[in-house]
Amino acid sequence: MIDLLEIAWSIALFAWVIIIVQLVSLTLYKYMVKRGVEEKRAVYYNRKVIHIFAGGLVALLVPFLFKTPLLPFILAMVLAILTYIPHRTKKLMYWFQVEDNMYEVHFCIMWGIIIALAWILFGQNTNAYWYGVIPVAFMSFGDAITGIVRNTLYGYRTKAWVGNIAMLAVTVPIGALIGLAGILAAVIASIVEHFEIPGIVDDNITVPLISFLIILALNPPITLI
Numbered sequence: 001m002i003d004l005l006e007i008a009w010s011i012a013l014f015a016w017v018i019i020i021v022q023l024v025s026l027t028l029y030k031y032m033v034k035r036g037v038e039e040k041r042a043v044y045y046n047r048k049v050i051h052i053f054a055g056g057l058v059a060l061l062v063p064f065l066f067k068t069p070l071l072p073f074i075l076a077m078v079l080a081i082l083t084y085i086p087h088r089t090k091k092l093m094y095w096f097q098v099e100d101n102m103y104e105v106h107f108c109i110m111w112g113i114i115i116a117l118a119w120i121l122f123g124q125n126t127n128a129y130w131y132g133v134i135p136v137a138f139m140s141f142g143d144a145i146t147g148i149v150r151n152t153l154y155g156y157r158t159k160a161w162v163g164n165i166a167m168l169a170v171t172v173p174i175g176a177l178i179g180l181a182g183i184l185a186a187v188i189a190s191i192v193e194h195f196e197i198p199g200i201v202d203d204n205i206t207v208p209l210i211s212f213l214i215i216l217a218l219n220p221p222i223t224l225i
Contacts, residue, residue: 002070010071013058017079020054029095044151046096047104048144055111056140062115063129069119076112080105106204111136114208121221127178131219134175134182135211138189142171143203146193164190181218185211
């Protein structure tokens with residue numbers, strides 16, 4: 001059952017995400033542009049900052065603050081709607097959204113689904129939340145470092161392999177927290193990130209989903225055996 005403390009944490013974390021998206025990232029965007037950073041590059045950096053401090057940090061706190069995935073899932077879906085509306089109304093939050101794609105919407109949806117699925121499937125396992133948090137962390141921290149490295153080296157969105165190497169360096173230690181399954185998931189996720197089908201599927205979908213499926217395959221819940 002959801003208690004008042006979980007509700008309080010949900011409100012606090014939701015407020016944190018809004019502060020990162022609406023205040024911190026906007027301030028950072030203006031600062032970068034003022035310093036001569038090209039607008040597209042500033043936007044791309046901001047997307048990765050949000051990945052880390054909104055998506056990644058909050059995901060790491062979930063196992064410590066929540067007894068069920070209900071509220072985190074609901075908040076993730078609310079954020080998905082809030083990031084989708086600007087695309088629908090053509091009033092983008094220009095400091096981190098682009099017309100070309102809605103990948104940030106996919107990010108929110110997958111964040112909520114993977115964490116909820118882990119709890120549903122592994123609910124009797126002490127690692128239940130972590131089996132979902134780890135794939136989300138790959139998407140949040142791993143994918144973020146790929147973008148930062150590529151943006152710094154090339155100045156535009158690219159899928160250069162150097163980014164995947166950087167991602168591997170970040171995701172393997174994270175995956176190791178749950179053992180061999182996590183390490184294998186990290187390696188494969190770092191490769192999968194390199195590929196996408198524009199307009200159909202992107203790494204915010206493939207990275208957490210494939211990572212989760214690998215962890216699921218190597219640590220099958222009793223109910224699935």
